Amino acid sequence: MAANVEANSLEAQSFPISRRRIEVRSGALVKHSEGVFRIDEVLDFDTVTATSVETGRARVLRIGELDDMDQAPQPLSDVDIDAITEDDWRIAQSRYAAIKPLIDAGMQSRAAVEARATELGISPATVYRWLTRYRSLDAVSGLIPLQRGWRKGNGRLSSSAEKLIKDVIEDFHLTKERPTAQKTVREVQRLSQEQGIAEPSASAIRARIESIPDYQRMLRRGQREQAKNKYLPVPGQTPGGSYPLEHIQIDHTPIDVIVVDDVHRLPIDRPWLTVAIDEYSRMTVGYYLSFDAPSMTSVGMCLSHSILPKDEWLMLHGIEAPWPVWGRPKVVRCDNGPDFRSNSFRKSCAQHGIDVEFRPVKVPRYGGYIERLQGTFLRELHDLPGSTFSSVKHRGEYDSEGRAVMTKSELEKQLLMLICNEYHRRKHSALGMPPLRKWELGVFGGAGVRGRGMAARPADRMTVFLDFLPIIERTVQADGVTIDNVRYYADVLRLWIGAVDPQTNKARMHIFRRDPRDISCLWFYDPDVKQYSKIPTADLDVPPSSIWEFRKGQEEVRRSGFDPSDAKEVFKSIGVRRAMVADSALKTKRARREAQRTSEHQKATNPARPLESQSRPAKDAPPRAPLAKLTAPPGLARSVAARDDIA
Numbered sequence: 001m002a003a004n005v006e007a008n009s010l011e012a013q014s015f016p017i018s019r020r021r022i023e024v025r026s027g028a029l030v031k032h033s034e035g036v037f038r039i040d041e042v043l044d045f046d047t048v049t050a051t052s053v054e055t056g057r058a059r060v061l062r063i064g065e066l067d068d069m070d071q072a073p074q075p076l077s078d079v080d081i082d083a084i085t086e087d088d089w090r091i092a093q094s095r096y097a098a099i100k101p102l103i104d105a106g107m108q109s110r111a112a113v114e115a116r117a118t119e120l121g122i123s124p125a126t127v128y129r130w131l132t133r134y135r136s137l138d139a140v141s142g143l144i145p146l147q148r149g150w151r152k153g154n155g156r157l158s159s160s161a162e163k164l165i166k167d168v169i170e171d172f173h174l175t176k177e178r179p180t181a182q183k184t185v186r187e188v189q190r191l192s193q194e195q196g197i198a199e200p201s202a203s204a205i206r207a208r209i210e211s212i213p214d215y216q217r218m219l220r221r222g223q224r225e226q227a228k229n230k231y232l233p234v235p236g237q238t239p240g241g242s243y244p245l246e247h248i249q250i251d252h253t254p255i256d257v258i259v260v261d262d263v264h265r266l267p268i269d270r271p272w273l274t275v276a277i278d279e280y281s282r283m284t285v286g287y288y289l290s291f292d293a294p295s296m297t298s299v300g301m302c303l304s305h306s307i308l309p310k311d312e313w314l315m316l317h318g319i320e321a322p323w324p325v326w327g328r329p330k331v332v333r334c335d336n337g338p339d340f341r342s343n344s345f346r347k348s349c350a351q352h353g354i355d356v357e358f359r360p361v362k363v364p365r366y367g368g369y370i371e372r373l374q375g376t377f378l379r380e381l382h383d384l385p386g387s388t389f390s391s392v393k394h395r396g397e398y399d400s401e402g403r404a405v406m407t408k409s410e411l412e413k414q415l416l417m418l419i420c421n422e423y424h425r426r427k428h429s430a431l432g433m434p435p436l437r438k439w440e441l442g443v444f445g446g447a448g449v450r451g452r453g454m455a456a457r458p459a460d461r462m463t464v465f466l467d468f469l470p471i472i473e474r475t476v477q478a479d480g481v482t483i484d485n486v487r488y489y490a491d492v493l494r495l496w497i498g499a500v501d502p503q504t505n506k507a508r509m510h511i512f513r514r515d516p517r518d519i520s521c522l523w524f525y526d527p528d529v530k531q532y533s534k535i536p537t538a539d540l541d542v543p544p545s546s547i548w549e550f551r552k553g554q555e556e557v558r559r560s561g562f563d564p565s566d567a568k569e570v571f572k573s574i575g576v577r578r579a580m581v582a583d584s585a586l587k588t589k590r591a592r593r594e595a596q597r598t599s600e601h602q603k604a605t606n607p608a609r610p611l612e613s614q615s616r617p618a619k620d621a622p623p624r625a626p627l628a629k630l631t632a633p634p635g636l637a638r639s640v641a642a643r644d645d646i647a
Contacts, residue, residue, distance in 0.1 A: 014492065014526075014533040017463050019352070020068045021456035024048065031067040042444075042454055045324035064311055068459040092143040093350070094210030095130050098122075102131065121181040121206070140350050161200050164191055165208050173209060176222030181209050243452040244442040248285055248329040249370035250276040250302060250340075252294040256378050258386040258404040259411050261596040267401040268593040270388065271408055273415075274302040276332075277373045278325070281438040282428050284373065284419050285325050286607075289412050291597045292548070296342050297516050300468030303332065305607035307352075307464050309457060314420070316610040317413050321420035324439070327455025331355045344471045351467060380418050384411070401589075408600065465608035466523055466532060469513040475499075476510055480538055481522070483512065484550065485567045488522050489538040495528075517601040520544040542571040546601035549574055 037050035117124040286306025310323040334340040386404030389395040424436040445451025476496040480489030499508040511525040554564040584591035
């Protein structure tokens with residue numbers, strides 16, 4: 001293992017988490033390769049005029065070359081969201097709920113703040129402090145308590161005190177008489193004295209009151225109609241946005257075009273498209289195209305693509321057209337599928353100050369914008385060879401598979417040309433202007449419209465990408481960390497071997513993130529240095545594989561009568577299967593589809609570093625055993641071959 005450990009220590013890459021943003025507006029200080037500048041004027045989506053702080057000379061700068069000042073110490077948002085304790089996270093969310101009406105209304109005058117403070121039963125200074133901390137990061141995590149944990153001499157509330165607060169909230173506060181928070185505090189303290197329970201603090205009681213969802217609170221306190229009017233859409237209407245990125249909608253659909261594989265140019269399948277639209281301008285804000293069925297990965301890739309600038313993505317696909325969309329949306333609207341309701345996705349959205357709203361059940365028009373966009377794309381692509389059209393009736397005698405000639409990458413370029421050169425520039429019937437023009441008006445203003453200003457650009461693209469990868473928690477053992485029976489190791493894990501959580505006295509759980517398309521490495525969050533480190537597999541002789549391919553390998557090993565928890569045998573079966581699939585690709589569509597899906601997973605193209613992922617230097621890839629030399633367990637090759645022949 002020593003040789004592997006040494007190799008893995010060299011393989012490990014680390015970088016700090018940064019959720020800072022580059023403010024592109026007049027008066028903002030930014031860094032450039034030639035020094036620090038103050039922006040004078042935003043000319044367009046590509047350039048600004050700025051004055052050098054050092055020389056006082058003005059010049060034109062490209063927005064893509066700007067960076068944030070990075071002057072302040074690392075903010076609290078620059079930690080992984082799962083490293084924040086549940087208590088701290090609940091407090092941050094309750095504080096955000098308290099100031100959200102002021103943020104949404106853009107009302108932060110003294111009178112508005114004082115009125116909100118009176119309503120909450122807290123001081124205006126506290127509201128101002130929360131607003132300042134939220135505005136500085138534009139993230140809910142900026143509101144977590146500055147001093148984490150419990151001070152010496154203070155203890156958690158006893159179970160009897162917790163039960164008393166819960167009972168008073170249920171039986172007293174959440175009633176149609178609607179007593180104030182202050183009255184509820186006094187009631188809890190009165191009963192605690194009567195029952196001989198240590199009196200909870202007012203802030204502890206208010207924190208539990210504020211953690212109740214606003215919609216539930218209004219329903220329980222006799223405000224059913226107000227709650228419905230505030231939180232539920234009117235049936236038959238699609239809620240709209242009043243400025244860019246206020247609301248976006250996201251959904252999945254299969255593309256009505258059969259594509260061919262890269263090697264043999266023979267038909268394989270229809271790819272899935274996950275796409276997001278801005279309700280205000282109808283601009284496409286991001287997408288993800290793959291052969292994988294809709295999942296957490298599809299949603300995360302689409303949303304991170306929506307938030308990040310698209311310049312390198314367009315370069316990757318050879319598209320010369322503007323797509324000036326980036327920045328965090330305020331609200332993501334989606335259906336009720338499990339991929340959207342996953343705890344990991346919702347926490348990642350909350351980390352970036354993004355609210356998630358779900359379509360009301362049986363109100364299909366609530367997602368009208370995204371469904372119309374999907375319909376537009378599908379219709380526009382129906383003239384491509386290999387189209388399946390919208391139905392069997394419309395397809396008629398057209399031979400979709402026989403006419404298929406385009407690979408997935410060629411189809412993706414067609415899709416990008418459709419988005420950037422046609423859809424964004426074409427007059428939209430509901431807007432009366434092209435979506436790109438509506439977007440420009442929403443940002444810069446004009447024609448009687450007040451511009452919102454350019455959205456801040458993420459300072460670190462990889463942080464955004466990692467934020468939307470699935471979260472896995474594990475302990476670190478002497479031989480590293482094991483996930484799905486695969487062992488990972490790098491030197492950065494040594495300090496955490498056998499670590500104990502000081503609060504529970506149990507083995508400490510650590511945060512890892514993994515791209516399901518390539519499980520040959522993990523991203524480990526180091527809570528001390530506040531950075532992610534790339535952790536490769538301990539055994540460097542395994543091929544990079546997706547989680548779906550790995551699970552299929554486990555099934556093959558199990559069916560052959562061997563132990564599916566033996567990762568070495570599973571990776572052997574993957575190697576054998578790949579070789580056999582390559583041999584069968586000319587014979588069966590299923591084999592070609594599987595080979596192409598594996599090829600796409602190995603590319604692992606991500607919206608943060610699209611060009612880098614397509615041309616990694618050789619040193620970034622550990623040496624792997626040639627697949628042809630891998631041998632299968634007895635009986636496995638026969639079972640795989642039989643199933644491929646049947647397919």
